[in-house]
Amino acid sequence: MMMMKSSSRFWVWLPRYSFSRYQCDYASSSSHSEAPPPPVRVGFTEDAGRGVFATREIRTGDLIHTADPFLTHPSLEALGKGFCEIETTMDWSLYHEHCRVKGLKYPLLVKRFACMVISGMASADNLDILQPAIFSHGMSSTWEEEFELLVHNFKNTDIHPGLLTFLTKEWYSGILARIRANVFRIELIGGYHTDLLAAASASISVETTVGSAVYMLPSMYNHDCDPNAHILWIENAKARLKALRNIEPGEELRICYIDASMDYEARQSLLYQGFGFRCQCLRCKYKD
Numbered sequence: 012m013m014m015m016k017s018s019s020r021f022w023v024w025l026p027r028y029s030f031s032r033y034q035c036d037y038a039s040s041s042s043h044s045e046a047p048p049p050p051v052r053v054g055f056t057e058d059a060g061r062g063v064f065a066t067r068e069i070r071t072g073d074l075i076h077t078a079d080p081f082l083t084h085p086s087l088e089a090l091g092k093g094f095c096e097i098e099t100t101m102d103w104s105l106y107h108e109h110c111r112v113k114g115l116k117y118p119l120l121v122k123r124f125a126c127m128v129i130s131g132m133a134s135a136d137n138l139d140i141l142q143p144a145i146f147s148h149g150m151s152s153t154w155e156e157e158f159e160l161l162v163h164n165f166k167n168t169d170i171h172p173g174l175l176t177f178l179t180k181e182w183y184s185g186i187l188a189r190i191r192a193n194v195f196r197i198e199l200i201g202g203y204h205t206d207l208l209a210a211a212s213a214s215i216s217v218e219t220t221v222g223s224a225v226y227m228l229p230s231m232y233n234h235d236c237d238p239n240a241h242i243l244w245i246e247n248a249k250a251r252l253k254a255l256r257n258i259e260p261g262e263e264l265r266i267c268y269i270d271a272s273m274d275y276e277a278r279q280s281l282l283y284q285g286f287g288f289r290c291q292c293l294r295c296k297y298k299d
């Protein structure tokens with residue numbers, strides 16, 4: 012474990028593996044092989060749990076840091092993550108069909124994570140640090156069906172039962188809840204663009220590739236309807252966090268999870284339905 016000093020009076024305990032193992036770089040243009048640590052720290056906010064704070068001044072347009080995904084779906088090479096062997100050697104047709112018919116994406120990420128755990132690429136508790144979403148009553152029966160399908164698929168193989176002990180209902184629902192609260196929708200922009208403007212215009216003119224991914228440090232960024240930071244993807248699932256305006260040392264960095272151009276009621280409703288929280292940002296406090 013490591014202890015981090017937050018922006019104010021609190022201390023935050025974080026498992027040591029949490030961010031370092033999943034590659035977060037402060038990607039400057041320097042050619043040094045060892046990138047310096049990102050100019051951010053995780054601390055407690057007044058009203059939104061943990062958040063990410065600047066440790067020094069960051070200027071408009073600066074690349075704050077990059078982050079590699081922990082999980083992606085689909086596992087296209089274009090998204091920068093290959094399949095793990097166990098996943099490719101099993102028959103997933105029933106599970107995939109179930110997800111397709113029900114229009115589910117998150118169980119595919121849970122399945123991928125389970126394969127990573129079984130093959131030793133990840134530990135079953137790797138996502139425990141992320142905040143879970145709260146499930147409504149009606150959702151439990153849905154995921155139980157997927158859970159049974161997943162277990163059935165693994166048990167029909169010659170995988171040693173000892174490797175499957177983590178696969179409980181509690182584990183499955185916990186991972187699903189964490190994925191729901193922390194998943195990012197990726198829209199890849201074809202070609203390489205070095206600034207936001209170029210990337211933004213490319214996203215209008217070039218076809219984008221869509222996928223889902225879960226990250227570690229980017230998951231600590233809270234939402235704001237008037238954000239000072241932005242997350243973007245250019246040619247693969249490596250996330251790029253960029254500053255939208257000048258940021259003071261100690262200031263919290265926030266991104267926008269939704270389309271900020273919507274009105275107050277629509278934003279509140281979407282954030283509550285989609286992410287399970289009531290936005291407390293300044294714009295929402297003034298019902299702007």
Ligand SMILES: C[S@@+](CC[C@H](N)C(=O)[O-])C[C@H]1O[C@@H](n2cnc3c(N)ncnc32)[C@H](O)[C@@H]1O
Pocket residue numbers: 058059060061062141142192193230231232233234235286287288289290291292
């Ligand atoms: C992706 S996580 C962000 C990190 C999170 N605060 C934590 O401690 O792990 C999203 C969760 O943070 C909280 N959150 C983020 N933005 C918020 C906001 N503008 N107002 C209130 N809560 C917010 C909500 O609980 C939400 O479900």
